[in-house]
Amino acid sequence: MATAMVIGAQWGDEGKGKIVDYLAAKADVVVRSQGGNNAGHTVVTGGKAYPLRLMPSGILYPGTICIIGTGVVVDPKSLLEEMKKLEDQGIDAKHLCISTRAQVVFPYHIRLDEAEEARKGSRKIGTTKNGIGPCYADKINRIGIRICDLMDKEVFAEKLKYNVEQKNMLLEKLYGVEGFDYEKMLSDYLNYAEKIRPYVTDTNYLVQTLVSEGKNVLFEGAQASMLDCDNGTYPFVTSSHPTAGGACIGAGIGPHMMKNIFGVVKAYSTRVGEGPFPTEQKNETGNRIRELAHEYGTVTGRPRRVGWLDARAVKYAAALSSFDYLAITRLDILDSLEEIKVCVGYEYEGKEIKEYPADLKFLEKVTPIYKTYEGWKEKISDIRDYDELPEKCKAYLEDISRIIGVPLGIISVGPEREETIVLKKVF
Ligand code: GDP
Ligand code: IMO
Ligand code: MG
Secondary structure: OEEEEEEEOOOOOOOHHHHHHHHHOOOOEEEEOOEOOOOOEEEEEOOEEEEEOOOOOOOOOOOOEEEEOOOEEEOHHHHHHHHHHHHHOOOOOOOEEEEOOOEEOOHHHHHHHHHHHHHHHHHOOOOOOOOHHHHHHHHHOOOOOEHHHHOOHHHHHHHHHHHHHHHHHHHHHHOOOOOOOHHHHHHHHHHHHHHHHHHEEOHHHHHHHHHHOOOEEEEEOOOOHHHOOOOOOOOOOOOOOOOHHHHHHHHOOOHHHOOOEEEEEEOOEEEOOOOOOOOEOOOHHHHHHHHHHOOEOOOOOOEOEEEOEEHHHHHHHHHHHOOOEEEEEOHHHHOOOOEEEEEEEEEEOOEEOOOOOOOHHHHHHOEEEEEEEEOOOOOOOOOOOHHHOOHHHHHHHHHHHHHHOOOEEEEEOOOEOOOEEEOOOOO
16 A cells, blocks of 8 residues: 655645645545645646646646545636646646535635635735635535535535525625625536536545555645644634645545655745744845745735744644655755754743644744754755755755654755655655
8 A cells, every 4th residue: 555645834835736746656646635726736847837726736647546535625616717727738637536525615605705804804814715714614514515415406406595595694794795696606506517527426435445456645735734723823724624634534534544644844934824923034034035936826926924944833743744754845945045044943931832832922922943054055956866965955954854853755956846856755
C-alpha cells in the first residue's frame, strides 16, 4: 500500500499544488478531501501556469484518477468553468470523480458570506467570499444539499425549496439584501446536475478500494493547518479541517491508511485575510519578499501579508497532523537575502510559551524569538542534488528540520515541476 498526503503547514499558499503535481507523476489517484474553490493551487509545467481551485492537482496527467472527495464543498458553476478553462488549455477532465456525499455550494451561500463579512465590519475574517463558511454551516446544521441530492430531481427540489425560503428570510430580514428566485435556481442547478452527472460516484468506496488494491494514492490538502477550524487561529480560519485527520474524514478512509504525510512549508510565511500573524513583517523586508515572490492571491489577487518563517507554528502543525516529512518550498526566493530569520519560539514576559496560544488577545502579545542565518547569496533553482546546495543553505534547512522535529523530504527550488530536490521517494 502506498499513500501520501500533502498538507499546508502554515496559513495557506505554501506551494501544495506544486508538490502534489510533482508527486502525482507516479500516483494512480489524487484525492481532494476538504475545502472548496477557496483554494488556489498553481501548477507550473513547461513554462505554463495552471491555476486550480476545485480540481485536484493531478489533473494535468492524462491517466491519473482525480477525486473530489466527500469533505469538499462543490460549487458546480465554478467547477464547470474551471473544467472549461482547462479544456481550452488542452486538459480534459475525463478522469474526474465527484463524491455523492460532497456538499453543494449555492449562490445564497456566497451572498451570506459577503453579507456576514460586511456586517462584521472591522471584525471581518477576510474570507474568499466563495460561500465556504455558510455551506459548511449548513452541513453541520444538517440542512446541506449533497451531490447525491442534486442527482435526484424530486429530493433536490424539496431540499432547495426549504433552503431558499430560509436563506431569503436571513438575507432580506437580517442582512437587508436581496434574496433569490427559487425556480431560477432550481433550473440552473438541474442544468449543472446533468453536466456533472457522468463524474458522480461513491468516492469513499472508490478510495477504499484503490488503497486496498495497493494503488498509489495521493491526498491533496487545501488551505492549511493554521486555518483549521478547531486548531487554527479561530475565528480567523476556514471552515474545514486541513489536517491529516480531516483528510481521513473527507476522503472516507481510516487513519492507518494515511502514510507519508508531507507538511508543506514555505521558506517564509504568508497570510491572506485577517487574523494574528506573529512573524509578520510590515516593513521593507516584507515588501521585498512580497515583490521577489509575487505574493498576490491566486483566487482574489489580494496582496498576501508576508513574514519570516514561523517554525513554532509549523511545529504545532506537525503535531496536529503527525508530519512524516517536510516539503520546503520557495527556497529560491531567499537567494538574494543577506540574512534570513526564523521564529523558533514565542515568549511572553521573558518566558517561553510551550503551548500554542488559543487566546488571540494573548497570541497578539507574544514576542517571536528569532534565530538569524546568513544568506547563501547564490542562485539555487538549477540544483537537483541536495549535496550541491550551498553549505549555508543546507545549514538553514537542517536547522529548521531539527527545530520542527521532522525530517526533510522534498526541497522545491522553483515553480516548475523539475525544480525539485527529492530526499524521500514515496512512490
Ligand atoms: P498552494 O495554494 O499551497 O498550492 O500555493 P499557491 O499555488 O497558492 O502559491 C504558491 C506559488 O508559489 C505558486 O505560484 C507556485 O507556482 C509557486 N511555487 C511553488 N513552489 C515554488 C518554489 O519552490 N519556488 C518558487 N519560486 N515558486 C514556487
Ligand atoms: P490554498 O489551498 C490562503 C483564508 C482566507 C480567510 C480564511 C477564511 O490556496 O492554500 P474562507 O473563504 O475559506 O472562508 O476564508 O481562510 N483562506 C486561504 N488562505 N490559502 C488558501 O487556500 C485559503 N483558503 C482560505 O483568506 O482568511
Ligand atoms: Mg493557494
